[in-house]
Amino acid sequence: MTNIDTQMEIFWLGHACFKIKIFSGRIIYLDPYNIKDGEEKADIIVSSHTHGDHFSRSDIKKIWQEDTILLGPASIESSLKKFDGQALEIGEEFAYKDFTIELFPAYTIKKSTHPKGNNWTGTIIESASKSVYHAGDTERIPEMKDLKKRNITVALLPCGGTYTMDFEEASDAAVDIQPEIVVPMHNWDKDLNSFKDVMAKKDSKIKVEILTEKSLKI
Secondary structure (H helix, E strand, C coil): CCCCCCCEEEEEEECCEEEEEECCCCEEEECCCCCCCCCCCCCEEECCCCCCCCCCHHHHHHCCCCCCEEEEEHHHHHHHHHHCCEEECCCCEEEECCEEEEEEECCCCCCCCCCHHHCCEEEEEEECCEEEEECCCCCCCHHHHHHHHHCCCEEEEECCCCCCCCHHHHHHHHHHHCCCEEEEECCCCCCCHHHHHHHHHHCCCCEECCCCCCCEEC
16 A cells, blocks of 8 residues: 555666656656557656656657646756757756756766756756655766755765766765665666665665665655
């Protein structure tokens, strides 16, 4: 039985792709990639930047329906226009019925893969008292400390290591953010239980959920 306070169910579809079901029936996809045929159609799609594993036209088309809305940062407006999408500035809020979507900075500092000047983004979704932060492709950035004030319910953090954070840096980022739950992403085929061990040494209050074989209700 679903708790009456439950607002969202989170499904990890691999890499940085998540499906989030709002319990009013709305469906949001974040960075759709390698979508299987037959997946539910989207009410909202958010793409964080234009790399092919985060803005995949073929995968967007798989979950597209007549009234789907595509959102993304203003810095990728030309790509969004191909789907009549809506560009948002960082910090701008998009309100849709019973939830809001806000874009948050995402960039790498030590790596050159995602420069700050590109103005690419992560995403914050809020519904009633619950919130999900999808970090996009990022390293640990100073702005993450501001999220502590937002009382993030779930943080979805990249920990692939090659282009973004590794386990150590992602766990430090989680300590900055102080979510109730952290979900590692990007490493579908890697033993993510090692991330649990790293996280436990730094902040045992933050729960780690691995979503390779289950969804998460919040």
